[in-house]
Structures are given as C-alpha cells and as structure tokens.
Amino acid sequence: MKYNEISHFSHPQHTLTLDYTETPFKCDGCKEVGIGSHYRCSFCDFDLHTHCAIPSLSIHHPFYTKCSFQFFSRPPGNTPRYCNACEKDVTGFVYHCKSCGFDLHPCCAKLPMVLDDGETNLYLYRKVRAPCHKCGRKGRSWSYRSSCKEYNLHVACVREMLVENWHELYFGYGKGIKKLENRIPSLKDTLQTPHKRRKGKVKKCCEMAGLALQFVISAVLGDPTSLIAGVIGTLMS
Incomplete structure (x- = not known):
C-alpha cells in the first residue's frame, strides 16, 4: 500500500x-x-x-477541560444531536462526551485555535461578546476574532452560509460565479455602520474582513492550510 x-x-x-x-x-x-x-x-x-x-479514538479540547470526547461513527442515542461548536445537526461521525453530552463535528473539534490570515491573527473563542460581522448578534457559537478585535465571525454563521449556498457551490462552480470581493455587500454594510472612517479606510476594513472570512471558511471546510479563493468566493451573496 x-x-x-x-x-x-x-x-x-x-x-x-x-x-x-x-x-x-x-x-x-x-x-x-x-x-x-x-x-x-x-x-x-x-x-x-x-x-x-484518520480520527483519534478520544480527544480533549481546551474549551471543555473536564470533558473527554470519544469518536463515534454515528450519533449516540436516539435523540437528535447538534454540534456545540457550529450548532449544526450531527448526522454522521462525531466526537461525543458521555459525561456532559457535548458533541463536536470532527472538523469543528480540530479547528485551529489561531489562524494567520497574513495581516492579523484570528483567535478561536468559545463565546465573544462582540457582534458577529455576518449576523450582527453577540454570543451564540464559537467564534473567530481578530487580534485587532475588529473582525468577529461565528462558526455557526460560516456553517449556515455553507448550507445555504451548498447547491450553488456544488453545481454552479466554474459557471461564472462572482468572486468574494464582489459578493460581500452584507458584510460591507455591517462594517460601515459601526466604523466612522474615511471611505478608503472603510474599503480596507471590508477587504480585511473578507480575507479573514476566507481563512475561517477554509478551516471549517476541513483544510485550514490552504486558501482556495476561487471557490470560497462563491460563499457569500
């Protein structure tokens, strides 16, 4: 072999x-x-x-210091389960803690604690009080937040984008779909309101947030070592 x-x-x-x-x-x-x-x-x-x-039989996560997560090929029990990182349903392989009942998708369990987007580091938090640049809400799921504290993205929001755009992403790739820099109006509008800056600085802020988003999506998709801009550019409308 x-x-x-x-x-x-x-x-x-x-x-x-x-x-x-x-x-x-x-x-x-x-x-x-x-x-x-x-x-x-x-x-x-x-x-x-x-x-x-190549899963681990058991893992520990820094967010749950008292938990021991075991690998399961299917969700344990007969009740619906959801991932505590991204809040999405668990329907296949999962890491489950029997003592607390927490569940993590394999890719969520292995999310890097730090992502380097080339400009600023993005740190993974269990909860962030600042609003997410996608949904505008505070708290909720795990989040990536930049070291400058200007960019915050819920892992749950990234997962939702993947679900919402799955059909277009899967069947529309290579058919002229616009790239990310031309498809972030909602993100841009969110950033323009709280940041009273000159037009050039606002544009730079939006570009940075878009780059941060691409790195977070890469991590959630299971390959944090690569930035696949051509495809990731289809994920926001």
Missing part, C-alpha cells in the same frame, strides 16, 4: 487515496461539506475529510 493510501472501516471495499480538490464535496463520514485535501475512492465517489479519515 502506498503512503498516501489508507484502508477505512466506513469503506472496506476499496482503499482511499489522498486527493486534493478545489471543487466542494460532501464528506461521507460526517456528512458535512469539505474542500481541499481529503481521502477519496474514485470508484465509488466516496470522500472523507482528513479529520474523518
């Missing part, structure tokens, strides 16, 4: 090969959208995030 091939319990028919794509895919493990590096069976059109393909 080659170093970039693995056998996986969820797909015993064939080995999975490490692949890279700028076309979004649906992970057959956690059932969430993915992009970039992943493991794939080309015979069966079967894909897994790298976090889902």
